Amino acid sequence: MDLKFHHLGIACxxxxxxxxxYSLLGYTRGEQIFDPLQNINICFLTHPEMPLVELLSPADIKSPIVQILEKNGTTPYHTCYSVTDITEAIGRLKKQQYIVVSTPKIACAIDNHRVAFLYHKDMGLIELVEE
Structure with missing residues (x-):
């Protein structure tokens, strides 16, 4: 399985x-997008020498990140990796005891590429994005 780091997701x-x-650290803000499938607002931040950062905020109280924010405040939420075949990557990760939290869906914030979320008790939440 060929994983490449894609971005760090931050719940805020x-x-x-x-x-x-983040702008005080040299990051440049991109366009804010509403993702109706996840019920969140998303904004990517770029920096020429630093990892890509995805900010995620709840659109309303039904958003999946509301409870995390209530418990922790602004916090790292997930690490995202790009893969060439998301179905194959999910199969391999399931064999390593990852739990599929969200099956592959189109992500409007990532140029309509398919994404999936998986969880492992020793890793936390990861996102896969298909190249």
């Missing part, structure tokens, strides 16, 4: 405030 209550803090 307010994208504007968090993006402003």
């Amino acid at each position: 209550k307010d994208i504007d405030q968090t993006a402003e803090r």
Whole structure:
């Protein structure tokens, strides 16, 4: 399985405030997008010498990240890896005791590539994005 680091997902209550803090570190803010499948607002931050960062904020109280934010405040949420074949990667990770949290879906924030989320008790939440 050929995994490549893609981005770090950060759960936050307010994208504007968090993006402003990242801008002080040299990050540039991209366009904010609403993802109806995940019920979240998303904004990617870029830096010429640093990893890509994805900010995620809840669209409403039904968003999957609300409870995490209530418990932890702004916090790392997931690590994303790109893969060439998402179905094959999921199969291999399931054999390593990863649990599929979300089956492959189209991600409007990542140029309509398919993404899936998996969880492992020793790794936390990971996202796979198909190249």
